[in-house]
Amino acid sequence: MAILDVEGFSKSFAGIQVLRDISFSLDEGRALAIIGSSGSGKTTLLRCLNFLERPDSGIMRLRGQVLFDAQDASMQSEQEIRKRRLNFGMVFQSFNLFPQYTALENVTLASELLAKERERKLSPASRRAIAERGRELLDRMGLAQKAENYPHQLSGGQQQRVAIARALMLNPTVLCFDEPTSALDPELTGEVLRVIRGLAEQNTTMIIVTHEMAFARDVADRVLFMDEGMIVEEGPPQQVILSPREERTKQFLARFSGDR
């Protein structure tokens, strides 16, 4: 059964239409890869899911419940959005770690703030539990030794893995990746892709915007090709990446031919 349903997302910036009537759905435990050239709208789509942008029209449902409806003004308030966006985790292209916090603090900060809101004052027990879970996640990312390091002391690949741990910390229903390896030196992409592959094997529900075609082919259960704000082709990776039907998909993939 579909865990996420997006219906008719459209979005314009200053008169330029970036998303045109985007609809897709995602099953629980599956990984969806979104491919397409820069400017095709794939990052904007991801940002809409995370409420970093508001679609001009469209509806989004999570487990059948309406999570966002562009027509419903009551859903636009800051507070409402704050609650709803926690259903999604986001890993950014440029990591966006908080420089003044250690790796571990980066991972635990949001949880501590949320716990503080619930309990008014954070008890030592919950603080310990949060730190423990943070260490566990860093360990899963292969970064147990780096918990006390500050971001500038870490390589790009390590920073991105901290960012993944930070997103996982809040147990998002859907984890989104926005070109997670595009800002990395080529020799560092492998460690990040390995971690994401591991998450896919544990059936994490994910949406991955990526330029790594080989990776999308191996890891994704479905692939969505976008061009000029539209979904041009959608299907299993064998079809979309290996034997695309649409002319535009073929043209796009021809540029990655060495990579397939």
Place this chain on the structure above:
Amino acid sequence: MTDKGIIISRLLEGFALNVQLFALTLLFSLPLGLLIAFGTMSRLKPLSWMTAGLVWVIRGTPLMLQVLVIYFAPGLLGWGPLWGSGSGARFTAATAAFVLNYACYFSEIYRGGIQGIPKGQTEAGQVLGMTRSQIFLKVTLLQVIKRILPAMGNEVMTLVKDTSLARIISIKEIIMMAQEYTSKGLIWPLFSTGVFFLVFIGALTLLFGWLEKRLDYFRA
């Protein structure tokens, strides 16, 4: 006490006023500057125009003139003795003028610092479910402080020396005190006032150096 001793203790008495004016100005203008910066950055156009206009007027006119206007205007406009009377009134008016002036300069430093923080920092906070104020206090603020520290150091040191402008409304700060001796034909007290400023600013230099070192543990 020797003449020299008396003169120096009078200079010290004057300098105490400079230090008081300095401390009070910082105390109020640091937070007020932040409010003005938020005003200028506000999406409410009338508000941002208003604060931008205020900053333009304050930065566009001499501080000495502002001290005069703030002290004399209430009386001239018939608002009565807004500042009270006597030397206390003059000091209050001078403090008000200094606070307003420095808040405007600080606001521009804050604004530059806040707008210089990459947008990704705010967005990372947002997707982690933080509120606007949590993002400001827990994510942005320390990075802003680190970035603006050198500029703030400059401004704070200028403030130390600017406090002497208060003599325009007969506040007996150190230079005014020393000038009383100059008019009697004694020049060294005036020249020696420089030492007071140098020592005070030396201490501030150390303080800012220490603060910058404290924030050296991360890169923003």
